[in-house]
Amino acid sequence: MKIAIIGTGNLGLSIAKGVLHSNGATNMYMTKRNVESIKEFESYGNVTVTSDNRIAVQNSDILIFAVQPSHFGQILEDIKDLLNEKHVVISTITGFSIAKMESIIGADNYIVRSMPNTAISVGKSMTCICGNEKGRKRIDLTKAIFNRMGHSLEIPEEQMQAATVICASGIAFWMRLIRATTQGAIQLGFDAKEAQELAMHTCNGAASLLIESGNHPEEEIDRVTTPMGCTIKGLNEMEHQGLSSSLIRGIVASFDKITEFKTK
Ligand SMILES: NC(=O)C1=CN([C@@H]2O[C@H](COP(=O)(O)OP(=O)(O)OC[C@H]3O[C@@H](n4cnc5c(N)ncnc54)[C@H](OP(=O)(O)O)[C@@H]3O)[C@@H](O)[C@H]2O)C=CC1
Ligand SMILES: O=C(O)[C@@H]1CCC=N1
Secondary structure, three states, X not given: OEEEEXXXXXXXHHHHHHHHHOOOOXXXXXXXXXXXXXXXXXXXXXXXXEOOHHHHHHOOOEEEEOOOHHHHHHHHHHHHHHOOOOOEEEEOOOOOOHHHHHHHHOOOOEEEEEEOOHHHHHOOEEEEEEEOOOHHHHHHHHHHHHHOOEEEEEOOHHHHHHHHHHHHHHHHHHHHHHHHHHHHHXXXXXXXXXXXXXXXXXXXXXXXXXXXXXXXXXXXXXXXXXXXXXXXXXXXXXXXXXXXXXHHHHHHHHHHXXXXXXXX
């Protein structure tokens, strides 16, 4: 598998690390305009770092674009003449539709949109994917690539905006919840390092419980909330303070922000 990461920034670097940790590529190109910050990756024998997207495209089959939305159109223009039957064009670009991509490079390309998150660097991404008519013939290949770095789900393109919020921005939402729990633990007497250790492993346990059991969260909550106990006291106080409502409102606000920059 010859992979190019076009735009090796926050997400692109996480994907590159995930590819390396999962041995997902025989050869990988990593590009950005200023390559200084990723030069170290050339120490991996099968990695080439370059600022030249065209060279990366010519020498790769799987093209994963992870640039900012405002840069993507021009980058596609710059490389479109190089695209051929061997290429799968995978975009992680928020709010950049398949139709918009087709208007630049044409519909006769294998186009896939993928929405991973930064946990991909440790093989734990939740990645949502969709494709154009030709791209749907490469969905299984795309799932195989991202399943080496976590879990993937094919969804209709109409749901990609919501998937961005839940799965990609979602990493930041869950990190804030872990941080808040950590701050609670510090208030109760743990030092910061231990407090975070308690918070993140408990979070990992809760998620693993649901993934392994297939149970509903409230089913698991009922197993913890002893009648008249401390858990239900805390849980109800959090809801009196608007915990669930504030999370839902934040998720919707995040979704609306994408709508805002999509229409620009
Ligand atoms: N961060 C996340 O968790 C997620 C991000 N996304 C999406 O991924 C995309 C990237 O986001 P993020 O990683 O946060 O942004 P960053 O700004 O961190 O990364 C974008 C990278 O693109 C590079 N770049 C800019 N222009 C070019 C160019 N012409 N050729 C090659 N590389 C270029 C920049 O480096 P330089 O300036 O050196 O060129 C930069 O490192 C966005 O569209 C975002 O919506 C999707 C899911 C999750
Ligand atoms: O915040 C953003 O716009 C990008 C998309 C999801 C995560 N980062």
